[in-house]
Amino acid sequence: MDAFFVSVEELFDPSLKGKAVVVGGKPDERGVVSAASYEARKFGVHSALPLRTAYKLCPHAIFVEGHPERYRDYSGRVYEILRRFSPLVEMASVDEAYLDMSGTERLHGPTLRAAHTLHEMMKAETQLNCSIGIATSRLVAKIASDQAKPNGILHVLPGVESRFLAPLEVRRIPGVGKVMEKNLHEVGIRLIGDLAILEEKTLEARFGKWGLALAGKAQGLDSGGWFDSEIGERGDPKSISHEHTFGVDTKDCGQLEATLAHLSEKVARRLREHHLFARTMHLKLRYSDFTTITRAHTFSSPTQLDIDLIEHTRKLLNDNWDPRRTIRLLGVNTSSFEHDQGQLDLMDGGRTERWRKALEAADALRDRFGESAVALGSGMRGRYKERVQDNPAALPGKEPAKPKKTGQ
């Protein structure tokens, strides 16, 4: 999708159309640009740019807050349209998808014709522009769709993949970022064509496994890394996390612990939504000077409970935080998922089951009354530990639910 977030915002506020628009937050806030309109891009504004910098480059731009729910909604509509063209659709992100068009000619005609139909249907039904790349590999199709932007279609015919890629900068290969680009430049490789004439062995010797994958990519193949799989629905997520950057750096213990509790609750809730149990969790901690550490804990039996995350996240913080330094960001991550708890802990005594029921009720309340309807006391204050540890079952049921403060 072209300038997806901006385009969706324009649907909700047509007065934004044709103007310099920056999605991501207020111009004096901490944060980066999520998306910029083509008008704003003329001034050098692009995604990932700090908002304050964007403001300096383009002070007359309209800065709007992002609306993830809107993007998810429109992403779903896009998916429904794509599904009419192939049963094999993979959403690579909220605004990007791959279709396997093999064997669809009888139904939709030649692929280029199908692409035109899709392009028009997308516009008619969502009022959004997209760009389409057609090729024999995911890699080339993606690069082709980048080349086709804005609002275009590009078909790279079978057999001309290398010729299409050769004149492009190596940076255009997905997976080649700032660092890899610099490494390649240092050995005189600037274009994909330069890469293509190198021996596989040379690249492997210099860049290891990645070098080998790169050699294939230079030929237009889906070798190694992200592309090396069939197009199809994504399976379970590999990790679930939430993090928060403070508006102002802090070393206030209460604020830190309340934030961790809140992040833990959000993560745990999503684990339950996905019916997943996490075996490991990580605390992420970023100091004011941007140095970042992560510290892990592995559970003896995997969990999806708020309290388990809160308890260990807090322990990891206390064990690893240097209290002389102020903190910029905290994050809670979970991974190594399993579909059940495995062996039930003999010492559990029904604790897990009671919590599961309580949290299920809390989730239902959040569904009805919004995210802030229910929270553990720890999300608001720093004093929960004693009561929870002494009598875990008592808390959610017997404590009256208090309205949760918004923000931090």
Place this chain on the structure above:
DNA sequence: TCTGGGGTCCTAGGACCC
């Protein structure tokens, strides 16, 4: 420039096991 938030994948070292 003063650097979000949600992810994926890879590397490398150490503990531990047979």
Place this chain on the structure above:
DNA sequence: TCTGGGGTCCTAGGACCC
């Protein structure tokens, strides 16, 4: 006395993507 080889799991960090 001067220390193999293979495997798995765990931890920490980093590049990269949208």
